[in-house]
Amino acid sequence: MDFKFSEEQEMLRRAVREFAEKEIAPHAAEWDEKDYCPVEVIKEMGELGFLGTIVPEEYGGTGMGYTARAVIIEEVSRYSAGLGIAVMTHSLVVAPILNYGTEEQKKKYLPKLATGEYIGGLASTEPSGGSDLVNQQTTAEFKDGKWVINGKKCFITNYDIADVTLLLTKTGVNEKGRPELTAFIVKKETPGFGIGHKEDKLGLRSSSTGDLNITDLKVGEEAVLGGRGEGQKIVLATIGEVGRSGMSAIGLGIIRGCLEEGLKFAKERELYGKPLTNLQAIQFMIAENRMYYEIGKLLTYRATTLKDEGVRCDVESSMAKLHNTEAAVKAAQRTIELMGGYGVINQYPVGRYLRDAMSTISAGGTSQIMEIVIGGDTIKNF
Amino acid sequence: MRIACLVKPVPDPEYYNRISIDPVRGILTRAGIPVVMNPTDRHALEEAIRIKEKMGGEVVIFSMAPDDAGGILKDGLAMGADEAYLLSDRAFAGADTLATSYTLAKAIEQFGPFDIILAGNESADGSTSQVPPQVGVWLSMPSLAGIIRMEYGESFRVWCDVEEGRVEYEVTPPVVFAVKRGINTPRYIGIKGIMAAKSKKVSIIRVGDISVDLDRIGLNGSPTRAGRIVVPDIGRKGETITGSPGEIAEGIIEGLRKAGVIKEGMI
Amino acid sequence: MRDHEDILVFTEFKDGHPLKVGLEILSKARGLADEMSGGLYAMVLTDRADGFDMLFKYGADRVYAGIDESFRYYTGAYFSRMAVSLVENIKPYAFIIGATAMGSMFAPEVAAYLKTGLAAHVIDYKIDHAGNLVQVVPSFGSRVAAEILTPHSRPQMSTVRPGTFELKENLRNGSIVHLDTSELDYIAPRVTPLGFEEVKPEGMPLEDAEVVVVGGGGIETREDWENLKELSRLLNGALGCTRPIVDKGWSDEAHMVGTSGKTIKPKVYIGIAVSGSSHHITGMKDSGLVIAINKDENAPIFDVADIRIVADYKEILPALLSMIKG
Numbered sequence: 004m005d006f007k008f009s010e011e012q013e014m015l016r017r018a019v020r021e022f023a024e025k026e027i028a029p030h031a032a033e034w035d036e037k038d039y040c041p042v043e044v045i046k047e048m049g050e051l052g053f054l055g056t057i058v059p060e061e062y063g064g065t066g067m068g069y070t071a072r073a074v075i076i077e078e079v080s081r082y083s084a085g086l087g088i089a090v091m092t093h094s095l096v097v098a099p100i101l102n103y104g105t106e107e108q109k110k111k112y113l114p115k116l117a118t119g120e121y122i123g124g125l126a127s128t129e130p131s132g133g134s135d136l137v138n139q140q141t142t143a144e145f146k147d148g149k150w151v152i153n154g155k156k157c158f159i160t161n162y163d164i165a166d167v168t169l170l171l172t173k174t175g176v177n178e179k180g181r182p183e184l185t186a187f188i189v190k191k192e193t194p195g196f197g198i199g200h201k202e203d204k205l206g207l208r209s210s211s212t213g214d215l216n217i218t219d220l221k222v223g224e225e226a227v228l229g230g231r232g233e234g235q236k237i238v239l240a241t242i243g244e245v246g247r248s249g250m251s252a253i254g255l256g257i258i259r260g261c262l263e264e265g266l267k268f269a270k271e272r273e274l275y276g277k278p279l280t281n282l283q284a285i286q287f288m289i290a291e292n293r294m295y296y297e298i299g300k301l302l303t304y305r306a307t308t309l310k311d312e313g314v315r316c317d318v319e320s321s322m323a324k325l326h327n328t329e330a331a332v333k334a335a336q337r338t339i340e341l342m343g344g345y346g347v348i349n350q351y352p353v354g355r356y357l358r359d360a361m362s363t364i365s366a367g368g369t370s371q372i373m374e375i376v377i378g379g380d381t382i383k384n385f
Numbered sequence: 386m387r388i389a390c391l392v393k394p395v396p397d398p399e400y401y402n403r404i405s406i407d408p409v410r411g412i413l414t415r416a417g418i419p420v421v422m423n424p425t426d427r428h429a430l431e432e433a434i435r436i437k438e439k440m441g442g443e444v445v446i447f448s449m450a451p452d453d454a455g456g457i458l459k460d461g462l463a464m465g466a467d468e469a470y471l472l473s474d475r476a477f478a479g480a481d482t483l484a485t486s487y488t489l490a491k492a493i494e495q496f497g498p499f500d501i502i503l504a505g506n507e508s509a510d511g512s513t514s515q516v517p518p519q520v521g522v523w524l525s526m527p528s529l530a531g532i533i534r535m536e537y538g539e540s541f542r543v544w545c546d547v548e549e550g551r552v553e554y555e556v557t558p559p560v561v562f563a564v565k566r567g568i569n570t571p572r573y574i575g576i577k578g579i580m581a582a583k584s585k586k587v588s589i590i591r592v593g594d595i596s597v598d599l600d601r602i603g604l605n606g607s608p609t610r611a612g613r614i615v616v617p618d619i620g621r622k623g624e625t626i627t628g629s630p631g632e633i634a635e636g637i638i639e640g641l642r643k644a645g646v647i648k649e650g651m652i
Numbered sequence: 653m654r655d656h657e658d659i660l661v662f663t664e665f666k667d668g669h670p671l672k673v674g675l676e677i678l679s680k681a682r683g684l685a686d687e688m689s690g691g692l693y694a695m696v697l698t699d700r701a702d703g704f705d706m707l708f709k710y711g712a713d714r715v716y717a718g719i720d721e722s723f724r725y726y727t728g729a730y731f732s733r734m735a736v737s738l739v740e741n742i743k744p745y746a747f748i749i750g751a752t753a754m755g756s757m758f759a760p761e762v763a764a765y766l767k768t769g770l771a772a773h774v775i776d777y778k779i780d781h782a783g784n785l786v787q788v789v790p791s792f793g794s795r796v797a798a799e800i801l802t803p804h805s806r807p808q809m810s811t812v813r814p815g816t817f818e819l820k821e822n823l824r825n826g827s828i829v830h831l832d833t834s835e836l837d838y839i840a841p842r843v844t845p846l847g848f849e850e851v852k853p854e855g856m857p858l859e860d861a862e863v864v865v866v867g868g869g870g871i872e873t874r875e876d877w878e879n880l881k882e883l884s885r886l887l888n889g890a891l892g893c894t895r896p897i898v899d900k901g902w903s904d905e906a907h908m909v910g911t912s913g914k915t916i917k918p919k920v921y922i923g924i925a926v927s928g929s930s931h932h933i934t935g936m937k938d939s940g941l942v943i944a945i946n947k948d949e950n951a952p953i954f955d956v957a958d959i960r961i962v963a964d965y966k967e968i969l970p971a972l973l974s975m976i977k978g
């Protein structure tokens with residue numbers, strides 16, 4: 004087993020950390036307060052190549068892979084998990100185009116997505132329930148040589164800033180009588196692509212999440228990704244491996260934030276004339292946070308290493324996602340306790356980390372859904 | 386244009402409040418303080434890369450530091466430098482600015498010639514600002530420091546910050562320039578740079594790899610000797626004033642009055 | 653050691669006047685010269701034959717003056733040649749130079765030509781048993797002070813930042829020795845000064861003010877910054893800053909206090925939302941009364957403060973302003 008990051012991955016971490024410390028950390032609280040998604044920062048990250056790690060060089064990316072992507076998401080989420088989810092969601096349209104797109108689609112979208120000229124999103128969740136993904140109410144009908152799409156999506160990250168959205172629809176029923184789902188690549192300016200209401204979220208507020216109202220949106224055959232009826236497979240695989248490993252990296256960033264902020268506070272704060280770190284009970288809390296972080300790191304980067312090697316990793320990604328998002332909540336709670344009264348004062352960022360952590364739980368599939376995936380696999384294969 | 390850029394790895398300045406002195410051995414403890422590229426040197430490197438981008442050529446980093454500084458030089462390569470030399474040998478240790486500048490100059494000579502030597506105006510730790518002009522002397526090149534602006538073409542125009550203004554100079558290379566932070570905003574390292582750095586080399590240079598006079602390097606070559614190191618006690622036994630903003634403001638004014646800086650009638 | 657040891661001080665001139673730092677060094681070095689029973693000499697390179705009286709007033713026994721049009725601005729090749737010749741000629745025990753912009757280019761160059769040691773930014777001098785000059789220098793900001801010796805080479809060279817030593821008059825009945833500048837004709841410098849562009853710092857110079865208000869990285873808005881300006885004006889003082897304020901563009905390096913900025917010793921220093929990094933403390937630690945306002949009770953500035961106020965400046969500042977305005 005090899006637990007070392009490559010020299011390039013280490014350099015990447017230093018580079019992103021420096022960027023995050025200068026361009027993200029000083030503004031994260033303000034973005035949260037104002038419920039503002041800093042598109043300009045996402046664009047800057049694009050220029051630095053931070054949005055194109057999973058895109059091969061031939062399509063304008065760097066081909067550094069999924070571990071590199073997770074490093075970026077972790078470092079960004081250390082200071083702003085909200086921006087973290089905006090960045091992570093971007094790849095939910097990149098990966099499927101790369102894996103299922105035609106040569107033409109790849110050439111058309113990937114170079115612009117890799118550099119952040121286009122921002123991406125994925126819309127599957129509907130008011131009728133995200134867990135029940137198959138039960139899509141959004142429909143696409145083929146009429147006069149065009150697909151006509153109608154429906155409503157909700158909780159869509161980057162719904163308003165995404166130039167390109169992967170839209171999941173129902174195009175009929177198959178031979179077995181099951182819904183036939185098809186995914187479309189849709190551009191923001193297409194008539195009928197209605198940007199709806201914005202959610203006022205508890206956390207992850209540096210990302211925008213909201214509704215898409217799709218009315219008589221018309222696209223040609225060239226917008227279909229991977230062929231008619233392939234939508235379910237594409238979206239589940241994308242969310243399962245790319246989305247969940249990404250969400251796990253967000254959780255990891257939050258945990259590190261809690262660990263570092265708690266440690267800093269405990270070292271500086273004096274109680275009974277000594278630093279807080281002298282109290283054993285405080286050391287236990289710090290130890291717990293450290294453990295969450297180390298476990299989370301192993302889980303996340305194992306999943307992404309498998310992904311980089313082309314090995315299936317949906318279960319590993321689900322475990323990483325489940326552990327890290329839940330651990331982030333616990334780490335934030337512990338850290339608030341560690342800080343005493345200061346923990347709940349908004350001058351300190353840990354309260355925000357708790358809100359962010361809570362908000363990661365259902366994004367990319369709820370904890371129960373993760374358990375179903377992990378449990379099912381364990382019973383079948385372990 | 387061949388440009389040599391001097392880069393010094395230093396303990397991260399963000400942590401200097403944590404530096405303490407081991408009372409028994411009388412040495413500085415820097416444990417746990419990460420080493421970073423000297424902040425001003427990033428501006429020097431940025432300027433070097435800009436000159437290269439405009440005029441063509443090559444940027445070569447020179448650094449005298451222990452082996453583990455290689456990562457920092459790799460970052461410099463990722464920023465856009467082409468090559469790096471890390472001068473690392475026990476024989477170089479203990480150098481003052483004269484020996485440091487001599488060693489750097491000898492390496493620059495060996496792997497030269499260079500048209501421009503760019504350096505930071507000061508390091509974060511030693512902060513003497515002495516190395517760049519001294520490198521100039523060893524290389525028989527003129528030097529200018531405190532540079533806040535540069536224009537390049539056939540000749541160079543540079544503006545040096547001085548008390549109450551700026552002096553403008555016209556310069557014909559080869560020359561040594563030490564730049565201030567204000568000269569530019571260094572670029573962030575992007576992934577393209579990191580990938581490109583993969584195929585660029587950090588060469589470690591030992592004492593045998595360059596032709597130096599052994600009496601001019603390291604501690605032997607240093608006319609200065611460090612004596613005792615002390616942590617000066619600059620602490621004050623202050624009083625804390627509390628209360629409403631109004632009461633605190635009164636306390637401040639009371640202090641100003643006692644210090645004799647508030648004349649009657651001022652308030 | 654010889655029976656007497658002389659000290660040479662380079663005193664920089666501008667428009668026919670010595671810069672204050674040169675006089676500060678003379679004031680300090682007078683005592684050292686007396687201790688060594690030696691002479692205190694000033695070296696001047698200037699384009700005008702004025703202003704030498706001031707050097708005698710602050711203790712110089714002799715002035716070595718090079719007067720030439722080409723000394724109007726600093727040109728390393730000329731200045732170093734003159735200094736190297738003089739040093740080789742009079743062989744001083746120590747050679748001290750003000751760490752101005754010019755001195756910071758000049759001193760290292762001369763030291764390298766002479767292959768002698770140079771101690772940077774000395775804050776104190778002593779003479780040890782062996783007769784060496786002990787030069788105390790700060791490092792890591794002001795976190796640490798180190799003693800630097802140059803035991804085997806002469807002269808023992810060092811630089812001193814403006815504002816480090818007190819001015820002390822000690823009138824001498826000195827003489828002026830003119831330096832021969834004819835050899836400069838054989839030098840063809842590749843660096844040519846084209847001119848000087850004055851950048852007048854806004855407000856009162858920090859060094860001259862009795863009260864200095866310093867605003868730090870915690871100052872949130874431009875409006876608050878303007879309020880600090882108002883406060884400094886009302887107190888007949890100057891407004892200084894730390895690095896983050898320079899980075900924001902609200903002030904400039906001429907107003908920055910610390911390692912890369914000014915060393916100040918006002919009667920009263922008021923630090924507002926300043927953390928007290930060692931790089932800043934270097935420049936203000938010798939102030940008279942130090943008042944610090946910071947919302948973080950653990951801010952290191954409080955370690956060097958006489959009056960500590962743990963509070964949000966946004967609450968204190970309006971109260972203070974309205975009280976002063978009456």
Ligand SMILES: Cc1cc2nc3c(=O)[nH]c(=O)nc-3n(C[C@H](O)[C@H](O)[C@H](O)COP(=O)(O)OP(=O)(O)OC[C@H]3O[C@@H](n4cnc5c(N)ncnc54)[C@H](O)[C@@H]3O)c2cc1C
Pocket residue numbers: 092124125126127128129130131132133134135157158159160161207212362363365366367368369370371372375
């Ligand atoms: C910040 C944020 C960003 C998001 N971004 C996107 C996005 O970009 N694109 C997108 O398509 N969606 C997005 N979502 C939606 C997200 O994918 C859904 O919230 C998630 O799939 C859950 O769906 P739901 O909210 O409808 O909850 P429901 O599916 O209604 O679930 C309600 C509860 O029932 C439980 N439950 C459901 N099924 C089972 C079961 N079989 N067994 C046991 N318990 C079960 C769940 O665990 C949960 O506790 C985002 C959500 C959030 C919070």
Ligand SMILES: Cc1cc2nc3c(=O)[nH]c(=O)nc-3n(C[C@H](O)[C@H](O)[C@H](O)COP(=O)(O)OP(=O)(O)OC[C@H]3O[C@@H](n4cnc5c(N)ncnc54)[C@H](O)[C@@H]3O)c2cc1C
Pocket residue numbers: 391392393394423425426429447448449450480481482483485489503504505506507508510511512513514515516517609769770771772789790791792798800
């Ligand atoms: C406490 C302390 C006090 C000291 N005081 C003195 C003193 O008074 N006199 C003295 O001669 N020495 C002194 N030294 C030693 C001096 O710091 C070292 O010689 C050091 O190697 C170079 O000097 P600097 O850090 O001051 O560099 P500066 O001259 O301030 O650096 C300016 C620029 O030169 C370049 N540069 C400097 N060092 C290197 C390097 N190693 N590799 C590549 N580029 C470099 C960089 O571009 C840097 O930005 C002191 C050291 C310490 C720790």
Ligand SMILES: Cc1cc2nc3c(=O)[nH]c(=O)nc-3n(C[C@H](O)[C@H](O)[C@H](O)COP(=O)(O)OP(=O)(O)OC[C@H]3O[C@@H](n4cnc5c(N)ncnc54)[C@H](O)[C@@H]3O)c2cc1C
Pocket residue numbers: 398424507508509510512867868869870871893894895896908909910911912913914924925926927928929930931932935945946947948951963964965966
């Ligand atoms: C080689 C080198 C040279 C340097 N030279 C200098 C120099 O000459 N001068 C200099 O200043 N710096 C210098 N620096 C930078 C220095 O290291 C510090 O980064 C800088 O001094 C920090 O400035 P600050 O304390 O004002 O800001 P910060 O570190 O940002 O601190 C802000 C402070 O304000 C407090 N605060 C925030 N909001 C409020 C509020 N509402 N009310 C009350 N308090 C509040 C915070 O608690 C904090 O303590 C140098 C650095 C290097 C590497």
